[in-house]
Amino acid sequence: MQRVIKAAIAALWFMLLTLPVLGIKLNTIERTVSWRLDRIVLLGIAIFGLAMLWDWCFSRKARGLAIIKLPDGFGLGPAMAALSQKPKLMMTSLAVLAAIMIAMPLVSSFYQTNIMISALLYVMLALGLNIVVGLAGQLVLGYVAFYAVGAYAYGLLHQFFGFGFWVCLPIGGFVAVIFGLALGFPVLRLRGDYLAIVTLGFGEIVRLALQNWTSLTGGPRGVSNIPRPGFFGMQMDISTSTTYVYYLVLVAVVVTIVVISRLKNSRVGLALQALREDEIACEAMGIDIMRVKLSAFALGSCWAGFAGVIFAAKTTYINPSSFTFMESAMILSMVVLGGMGSITGVAIAALILILAPEYLRAFSEYRMLIFGAIMVIMMIFRPQGLISGERRRYRISALHGTEGGRQ
């Protein structure tokens, strides 16, 4: 009963709160006001339901229970864990997945292949940001700057020197690394929210520079006529070359996944995770924080650079408006939703967040609204994301009986 009263009060409160912005539509030319009270009532009903749910979620959280209780071995995380214990099943499902991904451009339309390319690009970007935010715990809000640097490196090198895609791919990555280090070096001392703000400022500076340095970057017009990647000088029409770009991105994503999963359990990767857990303790353990942070920045920006080059090649046209803060925020919300540090989770989240708005048209208008809400709700109820970053654990067998070794 108390819950119902609380929900009713919340509903009334929100109805009052949204009265001006949601409830009034002003036509300044004809000087008419339309009251959209139907919307306010609908909102009130929705808030009533949500408030009940919210309260219920909190009472579960306060009692230390999971919000949604799944039977054992159900749900994404446990399913992944169970799968990894059965190598045969794992291999089969991976093979099926690979077959689907490879067959995808052959059976689907040009339009769908294009959507899939951008989804895969975001997977790559999100995995790259996952190194910095998920593994190393350094909140970077200007990630899209490195993406822009990669894209413009290809665009401008082609425009001024006629360089091709395959030459620019490593150069784009390299230039992005330089930028990453240039940002990383001075901000090493900063942590937490200050770092977030500085990187945000850096991202905006890069975007504003691209926009205002018209003689070099073409300003708001951007760079056009960027060639698609070639394949030993083969002539390709637009749909073949799209298919080709698709496979290229697919390979890039696979490489990214392999590299990052190898990295995670390497010395550098473990140092990164130590940095995330506790910076001071990490330093006290004798880890060179400076080097670890710089390598996180370099690795993360390198991936963004590669993705940028591929993006430029895919769209053949780039301008500064593709590289706004919202883009960074979107990539960040993929990392947050997927589970910081988890490769599978981040990849799945990126696919969901890009593909869902494409296929659910009604949903696409509300995309950013929902992104924002997801970020808040995840932080409150499930900060570990869809799949919590699974970590390799070691046990000392002498202490735990026979069952021991690596897990």
Add this chain to the structure above:
Amino acid sequence: MDIQFFIELFFGGLTRGSIYALIALGYTLVYGIIELINFAHGEIYMLGAFTALLVAGVLGVYGFPAGGILIVAALAAIVWCAAYGYTLEKVAYKPLRGAPRLSPLISAIGMSIFLQNYVLLAQTADFVPFPNLLPEMEFLDHIGNVMGPSDFLILMVSTLAMLALSLFIRYTRMGKAMRATAQNRKMALLLGINADRIISLTFIIGSSLAALGGVLIASHMGQVNFGIGFLAGLKAFTAAVLGGIGSIPGAMLGGLVLGLAESFTTGYFSGNYEDMLAFAILILILIFRPDGILGKAKVQKV
């Protein structure tokens, strides 16, 4: 050097700077109490401008006299934004007390995106004209055209608001409780100060000031858009950091310094780089003097 031009730029900078200062106070107050960068604060400012626009529009259509409308609209914006700030804290930050530091920050970014798109979807993506409701001020004609009525209004109102805030913090019971909580939350709790209420109050005051800034700038610029909060918020944050985040006089000083710096760069160099200037200042300050002009260095305890 043309002295007239210099004076114009100076007053332009003061006007800008006092708006930055008004918003920066919200960042500084919140940071002082819960050490959180309220990323959605710029959106509150934007909501203030929008609320004022809608209320003014409704009153205008129903035929109220122009002079009163601005005051009513400003009051409405303040009340609603205070409510938004209060709700924001309850929904997005309160459940995250005691969580790792990144969590409330990400939640704040989410809230910022949410509020922007809420206004975008509920209203429009276009720039909406804000009606000119200012009374004629004839005495301003005598001092040349260095200052228009809206500049005058901004300077007066923001000075009054800042003065009121300073007096409130200094002399009232609630203000003292706020200072105590900012200094040491645990000790304040032991002394019987309701920390939750203080935090709510902080958000309410900060949001009211931001709303006031929003109304003033909307009537100064003559237009409103759902995206104006992002840049204004960042600049105000720059001002807060410049003055030393957590320090109230620091935020005012920082706002004025930033406003003047921007105004003079625009006047003597080029308008293209004024936004870059703010970000460059922000980065340089954070790197070389993170405690700002009036801030105190904090010792990190382990």
